[in-house]
Amino acid sequence: MASTQNLRLAACTLAFATEIAAQSINGLGVSGGDGPRGGIGDGAHPVQTAQSFITDALIPVPNSNTTRQLAQGPAPVLSTSNATANCSEQRIVVVDSCSGARQQMLGFGHSWTDSTVSTFNSLEPDILDQLMQELFGQGGNNMGFMRHTMGSSDLSGAQQYSFDDNGPAYNDGEPDLDLSHFTLGPDGTAMAQMLARMGQYKGDVFLYGAPWSLPGWMKNNDLFIAGIENNYGQQYPLLNNSFNINLIPQAIDYYLKYIDTYLSEFGVSINGLSMQNEPLNYQGGYPTMYLEGADEAALLNQGLGQALLDRGVLAMAYDHNTDQPVYPYRVLQGAPDLIRSVAWHCYQGPAPNYTVIEDIYRAFPNAIQFMTECTSYLPTVNTDSFQVAQSFMLPVQHGASGASMWVLATDPDFGPHSPYGGCNGCQGSIIVNSSSTYTKMHDYYMVGQFSRFVRRGSVNYRVLQGIEGNGFTSDQFYILAIQNPDKSWAVIFMNNVGSDQEVALSFTGQSGQVWHGTIPSASVVTWLLPSQQILGQTNGTHPKSSLPPYPYGNTTVPALTGTFGTGNMTATPLGVCNITVPTTTSSSSSTSVTALPVPDTTHSFPSISVTETASTA
Known part of the structure; x- marks a missing residue:
């Protein structure tokens, strides 16, 4: 007995x-x-x-x-x-x-942006090697949950781009219905090459991508709502920067070409895909695009979901603030057999409400959830900052399996970043000062309090x-x-x-x-x-x-x-x-x-x- x-x-x-x-x-x-x-x-x-x-x-x-x-x-x-x-x-x-x-837990990490790639590429080879060891080596921060921008973002400088602009500039291209002009371009190639290099230092990174916008010709740029004006006498801009659902087949092809090209040409496995960063944000000045929750579900149901499953890529719904939890509900309900992940950001004011993670869990117990973006905005010396700890600990307390901060690296002037909008005070965990020097900032050490000690599968x-x-x-x-x-x-x-x-x-x-x-x-x-x-x-x-x-x-x-x-x-x-x-x-x-x-x-x-x-x- x-x-x-x-x-x-x-x-x-x-x-x-x-x-x-x-x-x-x-x-x-x-x-x-x-x-x-x-x-x-x-x-x-x-x-x-x-x-x-x-x-x-x-x-x-x-x-x-x-x-x-x-x-x-x-x-x-x-x-x-x-x-x-x-x-x-x-x-x-x-x-x-x-x-x-x-x-x-999958782990903790940061976000690759064009600002990160360009500043890292400005370093001398031996200095870059040392930095990569400090970020991804087992004697360094050992980060294992990493996000990257798919095309340009507000941390990309003045030149906006997608992987199929098909014209003189972003938002100026002609429809490319068979995506014959798809190309990563110089910036996308530099990103892929840097991510391949990351794999040499950290072999078990979970890497996920997100576009800030699909190509301009996939959006409703030529549509206007006649007679509807807001309080400032301007035309309502929603349909002027939203996804054109008539181009769902082309959008699916775009996502898959990105995933397949990264793997075939650079040996980089994309493990997760957010279909749109901040889909409810359609402000101008840098790449954005409105994408309705029902349209995310339609993308999955009309071929993207099964194609991602076939490739072993996790589809990640929403990728935005905690104040609109109805959005991921619509995606999970609309494509229940094709998606099992939700991504959240921290920017709800006055504070994010991560109890929504538990609400999603009760309704969809198989849904894995993450905090995928938060930033330390204009940090000030000789003041206390708990931004990283708050952004990591609260989501995990409520059920998140991982978290990543925004902006791995910038120059001393918070860039390169878009001069027209977006974040002009997002400081990288790493500041690259010159070709031979960089500084590990406060966020580097705070991220390390988590990424060094929490293993994948914990x-x-x-x-x-x-x-x-x-x-x-x-x-x-x-x-x-x-x-x-x-x-x-x-x-x-x-x-x-x-x-x-x-x-x-x-x-x-x-x-x-x-x-x-x-x-x-x-x-x-x-x-x-x-x-x-x-x-x-x-x-x-x-x-x-x-x-x-x-x-x-x-x-x-x-x-x-x-x-x-x-x-x-x-x-x-x-x-x-x-x-x-x-x-x-x-x-x-x-x-x-x-x-x-x-x-x-x-x-x-x-x-x-x-x-x-x-x-x-």
């Missing part, structure tokens, strides 16, 4: 398997095809000891090294519930590791206690608890409550074990916590014979003083306070660890160089 503990464990395992089945990413291809391999926590490179990494919210003066940026800090301490110490207030954090499994778990606030409140303490493929945990905290927070973290499936640590005020901190298998070892040889014996000691972390990453952080032993640990699920023995380096140094995270600006010197 099975023991009570085994019965509880079996029930917990069953709940886990049932929960994640509806939010699985299985079957999604990635460029390179090597799945979850590629970084600490991926199964082949397990987390061996508790670790902590921190980035301050304060935006420093570039190269000043005045803040902690992906700095290694004091590891959290593992204790039992009856340990005591003199502590003041503490924040109790409880993760439902038994029945709280939610969605699988699972997000429900946090039962400890989260405070939301996008509409001034005080916020956000938490993500993600279990990586090696069964370790990446627990990410965002502290915007105005004071340091003493945290006591427990898991419902790990009765009697409590992790203690301090989350400094105005910071984002990631804890890496070993799996129960690692914690359950006693002195002896790890099952992976290539790893050394792993000793366990007391719960005390000695005082650490020194420089970690790009900022100074002096650490003192952490106190342990009385807490009540949930005991509703299976119990396991309490084991305490002494912080040790990650044995596999190839996949550890060394201190970031104090010099943020790379040079040939």
Whole structure:
């Protein structure tokens, strides 16, 4: 007869398997095809000891090294519930590791734009190689969820283009009904070549594309609504910049030629397709196009959906703000067998409402969802910025499987960008200053707090206690608890409550074990916590014979003083306070660890160089 503990464990395992089945990413291809391999926590490179990494919210003066940026800090301490110490207030954090499994994760990343490609191509070859390692290498940000512009966008400079303009300029071409004039052109080719280069550094990137507009001749440019004027006495412009549904066959051919050309000529696999970036945005000044939700569904139903399925490409609906959730409903309802993904942006004011992700999940439990665009607009030094953390953590808390920021790189003047409209204050995570220098900006380090430690195929778990606030409140303490493929945990905290927070973290499936640590005020901190298998070892040889014996000691972390990453952080032993640990699920023995380096140094995270600006010197 099975023991009570085994019965509880079996029930917990069953709940886990049932929960994640509806939010699985299985079957999604990635460029390179090597799945979850590629970084600490991926199964082949397990987390061996508790670790902590921190980035301050304060935006420093570039190269000043005045803040902690992906700095290694004091590891959290593992204790039992009856340990005591003199502590003041503490924040109790409880993760439902038994029945709280939610969605699988693809990962985190950024957006390739023409501004990124042009500035990167201005770098000397060895400098570009170094930068690509810092972005995609396993010792760098290791980004695995990347967006790119299909044709021009507002970050493309003055020259607007599509892949089939068929005329003297964008919006001036003649209809090309058999797409005989389709060509990537110099800018599209440069983009494809750069994406192929990305694959040399990161083999398991999920790459998805989005057009800001289809070719001008596919739009209703010659149609006007006679007699209808707005309050400014101008003609209503909607039909003047909207998709012409009579050209659905040509639009389908356009999407597929793009996907097939990238693969056949450059070896680049497109893994996802958004049919239109911001389909409800039809303002002028840079490429845009109005595309009705019913028309997205019609594109899928009339051939695009099946063609994407045949190519292993994920169709992604909507790709716009959270204030119009009826749009993706129309697409999902209109083409239920051909689409299973929704993309969201962050620009709803005064704050995005990501609860719509949960609403979609309840109606369409197989729909995978993402936050695909948000930007840090005109960031100011010596002010706090949580833009990346807020844009990543809130969507994932509500069910998103990945997130990407807008604008990977620009020049110092936020460009090249369109002089006629769009974003003239979107700063890249990378600023390219000259052919031999670039600067990693604040967003680079904030993105790294997620992309370095969350592996593809990991699972997000429900946090039962400890989260405070939301996008509409001034005080916020956000938490993500993600279990990586090696069964370790990446627990990410965002502290915007105005004071340091003493945290006591427990898991419902790990009765009697409590992790203690301090989350400094105005910071984002990631804890890496070993799996129960690692914690359950006693002195002896790890099952992976290539790893050394792993000793366990007391719960005390000695005082650490020194420089970690790009900022100074002096650490003192952490106190342990009385807490009540949930005991509703299976119990396991309490084991305490002494912080040790990650044995596999190839996949550890060394201190970031104090010099943020790379040079040939």
